[in-house]
Amino acid sequence: MTENLLANDGGALVAQIRAWAKELGFAQLGVSDIDLAEHETYLQRWLAAGYQGQMQWMGDHGSKRSRPEELVPGTCRVLTLRMDYLSDGAEPMAVLEDPHKAYIARYTLGRDYHKLVRKRLAQLAKRIEEHLGHGRYRAFVDSAPVLERALAENAGLGWIAKNTMLINQDAGSWFFLGEIYTDLPLPVDPPQDSKHCGSCQACLDICPTNAFVGPFELDARRCISYLTIEHKGSIDPELRPLMGNRIFGCDDCQLVCPWNKFAQPTKEQDFRPRHGLDDSDLLTLFNWDEETWAARTEGSALRRIGYERWLRNLAIALGNAPTSAAIIEALQRRAAYPSELVQEHVSWALERHGAAIS
Incomplete structure (x- = not known):
């Protein structure tokens, strides 16, 4: 039938x-x-x-x-x-270009x-x-x-x-x-039989960590999205300075893609930014205690990385930010956090600012 x-x-x-x-x-x-x-x-x-x-x-x-x-x-x-x-919110490039801000991938x-x-x-x-x-x-x-x-x-x-x-x-x-x-044998649609990237390689050139082996081939081990979300341990010290202020994911290769001038804004209210995370200061987020973090990330994909990696990623971003007394003090307060992973990255960040663990 x-x-x-x-x-x-x-x-x-x-x-x-x-x-x-x-x-x-x-x-x-x-x-x-x-x-x-x-x-x-x-x-x-x-x-x-x-x-x-x-x-x-x-x-x-x-x-x-x-x-x-x-x-x-x-x-x-x-x-x-x-x-x-x-969705609407802070302009992504403006956030990326402000080293005091925390960049979070727009999808989350x-x-x-x-x-x-x-x-x-x-x-x-x-x-x-x-x-x-x-x-x-x-x-x-x-x-x-x-x-x-x-x-x-x-x-x-x-x-x-x-x-x-x-x-x-x-x-x-x-x-x-x-x-x-x-299992329904529905009529199929014509497949996309050609690629329209042409000679453009803006996405390859913009990648902060040179994660692309070549066109159409990504080495995830160098990708900031992988490093900040999927990677569970210590992040390669050579890659940390290249990560800038990106604390969860990376949108660079989308932001420079010419085809995204045709991107349509979503109508889904649930995808609108929550808790100002589209335009938050690094220090504000780094100073969240675990209870605040849990409350502010409830129902969000940010929960995937847990509080420990949240601090790890933010420590790297603070290590890449311009030196200030406030940043050094915040890092020093976290220096004894009961996690070797966090301690390692906080120590690295303090060294970047020429400061000691107090």
């Missing part, structure tokens, strides 16, 4: 699903098949080079990441959806996107199921072995660019992706 319905009116069904997705706040939906052979080869080469660093989960689960039918048996199509997240200034997008995907899946009366659906938001950008490229939502992010020619790259795996 499903095959007959889709054969006769599959296009109309996809159009209806797109309308429901728009009602739920998604900006775009594409349908792809599950052939990721080309991307699987790239992933295996990337992992073999060790570019994943401590993200060992990138190599876990065997081939389930690149073969959707192995992750969810019966899957033959993937719905990939885009939700814009760029509001509510944790995992929760919001996953809920909307589940609502969409339920609506499809209720409409058809059957079918299998499994929703994912950066929470399982899924090649999100590869599926999005195959679904025609954009191209994987030189900075390894997905770029949409009408919306830039300031958006989240989510997927619904299904």
